[in-house]
Amino acid sequence: MPGNINLLTQDQDLQDILVINLTRAVQLCVDIGSHIISAANKPSPQTMGEVFTILHELGAISLDTREQLKKAIGFKNIAVHNYEAINWEIVYAICHNSLQDFLRFAQEISRYIFL
Numbered sequence: 235m236p237g238n239i240n241l242l243t244q245d246q247d248l249q250d251i252l253v254i255n256l257t258r259a260v261q262l263c264v265d266i267g268s269h270i271i272s273a274a275n276k277p278s279p280q281t282m283g284e285v286f287t288i289l290h291e292l293g294a295i296s297l298d299t300r301e302q303l304k305k306a307i308g309f310k311n312i313a314v315h316n317y318e319a320i321n322w323e324i325v326y327a328i329c330h331n332s333l334q335d336f337l338r339f340a341q342e343i344s345r346y347i348f349l
Contacts, residue, residue: 239326252325253313259336260310263303266343270294282307294346295339302335 236242242249260282267285271278274292279285283304290300309328312319 235329236326239323242326243322249320249322249325252329253317253320256306256325256328257310257313260303260306263336263339264307267294270343270347282310289343292346295342299335299338299342302332303339306332306335 236245236248236252242252264282264285267289268279270292271285271288276288276292279288286295286300286303289295290297295303309324
C-alpha cells in the first residue's frame with residue numbers, strides 16, 4: 235500500500251500492482267455473488283452491479299456493502315477499459331479508505347452461507 239500519493243504517482247509498477255489487485259478483488263466478489271445467486275435459483279444478473287443488488291435482496295449483504303461494491307465496479311470498468319484515465323488520487327483513497335469493503339463483503343457472505 236502506498237505510503238503517500240506522491241509515491242503512487244511516480245511508481246508505475248506500484249500503480250499496476252494496485253490496479254490489478256483491486257480489479258481482481260472486484261471480480262472475485264462478482265464471481266462469488268454469481269455463484270450464490272445461482273445456488274438460490276435466481277435469474278442470472280444482467281450486469282455486475284445487479285449481482286450486488288440481488289445479493290442484498292437475498293439478505294446476503296448490507297445496503298452499504300451493495301453500494302460500495304457497485305462503486306467499485308465503476309472503478310474496475312475504468313481500470314480495464316480506459317486505463318489512462320485513472321485518477322491516482324482516487325486509487326490512493328481506495329487503498330486507504332475502501333479496502334474494508336471487501337472484508338465486509340467476505341464477512342457478510344460467510345454469515346449468509348453458514349447460517
